[in-house]
Amino acid sequence: MTGAHRRILVVEDDPETAGQLVEQLTTSGYDVDLAANGREALDRGAARDYAVITIDRMLPDIDGIAVMRQMRDDGIAVPFLIISALGEIDDRVRGLRAGGDDYLVKPFSFVELLARLEALGRRSETVAKETILRVGDLAIDLIARSASRGGRRIPLLPKEFQLLEYLVRNEGRVVSRAMLLQHVWDLHFDPSTNIIDVYVGRVRRKVDDQQAYPLIHTIRGIGYCLRAPG
Incomplete structure (x- = not known):
């Protein structure tokens, strides 16, 4: 080692x-x-x-x-x-x-x-x-397709796990809605859809609610960023 x-x-x-x-x-x-x-x-x-x-x-x-x-x-x-x-x-x-x-x-x-x-x-x-x-106290297991924060399991649907995995892999980087739509849903950008905001909202509630600090941040007018403080 x-x-x-x-x-x-x-x-x-x-x-x-x-x-x-x-x-x-x-x-x-x-x-x-x-x-x-x-x-x-x-x-x-x-x-x-x-x-x-x-x-x-x-x-x-x-x-x-x-x-x-x-x-x-x-x-x-x-x-x-x-x-x-x-x-x-x-x-x-x-x-x-x-x-x-x-x-x-x-x-x-x-x-x-x-x-x-x-x-x-x-x-x-x-x-x-x-x-x-x-990232911080968040852990995602790529084999078991599971996530936990502070030792507590986070119940995620398959698409929610894919979304969280993409954000974690891009830790500290701003990810646009178009990038999420392409890499998580394999779709071209559709300005009329709000599917990204709906799913990010679900994942954020599961990951950040009742926690000491938020991990998922909204970058107004651009997209989202997952990062830990410090």
């Missing part, structure tokens, strides 16, 4: 273990975020783009299995490395079937941990990064 692909989320509730992992991984060149419980892990996983997430099975609020399942349901395809004292075959099988990509039993060698992270990081770069698009 190189550059931005070296960001890792460590999900560990034991302060001593968490501190050791963060220190060792940081020394090894990783950019590390820490979540001390399942809820914090869900929040961070929805808001940031990670190469790998290491997660403990036993967490104080939401267990690691439930966290992985929720993230998978939300369209987050980042590889999970489960780190747990539960090392029986049934434990490992359950963890992998729940969405884990690898399983490391405590106690473990840090050299082995690094090797497994490197392997999962390569998979993350070649697969996950190509199938998940993110």
